[in-house]
Amino acid sequence: MFMNKKISIIIASFLALVLLLVGCSDKNNEVTEKESEQAEPVETEVKEIPEDRTLTDAMGHEVTIPANPERIIASYLEDNLVALGITPVAQWSVKDGTSIQQYLQDYLKDVPIIPHDLPFEVVTSFTPDLLLVQSAQVVEGSKYEQYTKIAPTYVVEVENNSDWRAKLLxxxxxxxxxxxxxxxxxxxxxxxxxxxxxxQDAIGTESAAAIWLVNNNFYIVGEHVSSGAVLYGDLGLTTPSVVKEISSTATGNWSAISLESLAELDADHLFLVNSDKGNGAEMLKDPLWKNIPAVKNGNIYEYGAETSWLYAGAIANTQIIDGVVESITK
Incomplete structure (x- = not known):
């Protein structure tokens, strides 16, 4: 009987041990499952690696655009690059570099110049990885093929239509x-x-015109182009009848206008871009000039040729707006 009791105790102890081990196993499995859940890999966003793209330019060329081009030449399109935070490897110039886009020099002061006609050997010396050319005229004849031997070449417009918004896009x-x-x-x-x-709060519906004096000749900007688009389209200034008349037959952004016609200009405000400043500006001494109503009333605002009034683009037009507001409200 004593042996039976002893055996019962041994069996009971064994069963208790088994139950204990099973319980521990369940707890371990529970912990392992929780740890497994916590250890689930977190999905991370995989950034797409940019690749070369093939686009069709304004002339119908299929152009392979390199991913992340770093050495871009975009002669006379620099305003667009600057607006997008890009610095070209060279910048447009004329007259052996004596004339550049001065209004952009806060952004391009350390960028070397390149002649406006983009000589092949000069372009090659900059080792560009992308060429953006303004219009088909730049690559007329066999020039396009020559440029493509240097770098992928994209023609932005067939003709230079002065639509700065379309160019930027x-x-x-x-x-x-x-x-x-x-x-x-x-x-x-x-x-x-x-x-x-x-x-409008300052002058209501008063009219304005922008004129350019260079080499003792006057030019007036068209209604829908260059700084005219800013004055009349963006800022809502009233267009003088003389500007409307000239714009109807104009072939360029700025049209020649005689001093006699200026004397009849029905503009309350005149914005004068004076390229003859420092050279005498003889036309400004003429009695006809002094009798123009806007001049007599002191509503004439003079700017130098280095300002952005002769250009168009997001940067140029922003500077023009700042100038107009400052001039009219001072």
Whole structure:
């Protein structure tokens, strides 16, 4: 009987040990499952590696655009690059570099110049990885084929139509910055709208014109181009009848106008771009000039040729807006 009792105790102890081990195993499995859940890998966003893209330019060429081009030449399109935060490897110039886009020099002061006609050997010396050319005229004849031997060459427009917005969007698309280009336009439109209200509060519906004096000859800007598009389209200034008349037959951004016609200009405000400043500017001494109503009333605002009034683009037009607001409200 004693042996049976002893055996029962041994069996009971064994069963208790088994139950204990099973319980520990369940707890270990539970911990392991929790740890396993916590150790689930976290999905991370995999950034797409940019690749070369093939785009069709304004002339119908299929152009392979390199991913992340770093050495870009975009002669006379620098305003667009600057607006998109890109610095070209060379910048446009004429007259052996004595004339450049001065209004961009806060951004391009350390960028070397390149002649406006883009000589092949000079272009080659910059080892560009992408060429953006403004219009078909730049690559007429066999020039396009010659440039493509240097770097991929994209023609932005068939003709230089002065539509700076379209140029900016095109350049943005080519450089993979389409969203940035749209944001630049949105920011510009907001600034123009605010400036328009300031100007209307100051002078109401008064009219204005922009004229350019160079080599003792006057030119007047068209209604829908260059700084005229800013004055009348973006800022809502009233267009004088003389400007409307000249714009109807104009073939360029600036049209020649005689001093006699200027004397009849029905503009309340005149913005004068004076390229003859320092050279005598004889026309400004003529009695006809002094009798122009805007001049007599002191509503003339003079700018140097280094300013952005002769150009167009997000940067140029923003500077023009700042100048107009400052001049009219001072």
């Amino acid at each position: 095109t350049v943005g698309e080519v450089l993979g910055k389409a969203d940035e280009a749209k944001q630049v336009l949105a920011d510009y439109d907001k600034k123009a709208s605010e400036a328009k209200q300031i100007i």
